[in-house]
Amino acid sequence: MEPVDEVKHITEELLNQLEISGVVSVDTDETGAFRVHIETEETGLLIGFHGKTLESFQIILGIMVSKALGQWVKVYVNVGDYREKREEALMLMAQRAAQRVTITGRPVELTRLSPSERRVIHLTLSGDERVTTESIGEGDSRILVVKPKS
Numbered sequence: 001m002e003p004v005d006e007v008k009h010i011t012e013e014l015l016n017q018l019e020i021s022g023v024v025s026v027d028t029d030e031t032g033a034f035r036v037h038i039e040t041e042e043t044g045l046l047i048g049f050h051g052k053t054l055e056s057f058q059i060i061l062g063i064m065v066s067k068a069l070g071q072w073v074k075v076y077v078n079v080g081d082y083r084e085k086r087e088e089a090l091m092l093m094a095q096r097a098a099q100r101v102t103i104t105g106r107p108v109e110l111t112r113l114s115p116s117e118r119r120v121i122h123l124t125l126s127g128d129e130r131v132t133t134e135s136i137g138e139g140d141s142r143i144l145v146v147k148p149k150s
């Protein structure tokens with residue numbers, strides 16, 4: 001069985017165990033990571049609050065796939081167009097925070113973001129000459145601060 005077919009099969013089995021019906025498609029990106037796309041009626045259940053369930057699903061699937069293939073591989077999971085919509089929302093959030101910082105001259109704190117969400121904010125604002133970004137804190141209490149460039 002080809003690795004892409006193996007990943008599809010493992011994903012379908014995991015969904016079956018969770019009693020979630022859906023259509024799975026898998027391809028690879030330029031880095032060799034597997035991109036798993038799931039179309040389902042139960043998007044909310046699979047995505048969870050702020051994407052927490054989707055992140056967990058992705059971690060578990062990544063472990064299962066890596067064990068089956070006998071080597072560590074990266075697996076990205078998207079349900080519907082959740083990741084695209086979330087990334088757009090994060091980019092907008094970043095731009096609004098930069099605007100607020102520019103107008104008020106005071107830092108803006110963005111809380112409850114996952115590491116990948118913080119990365120989107122950092123990347124979005126990396127080219128903005130008006131502001132700088134910094135993650136501070138540890139673990140779940142880590143926050144991203146957008147502040148004026150001095």
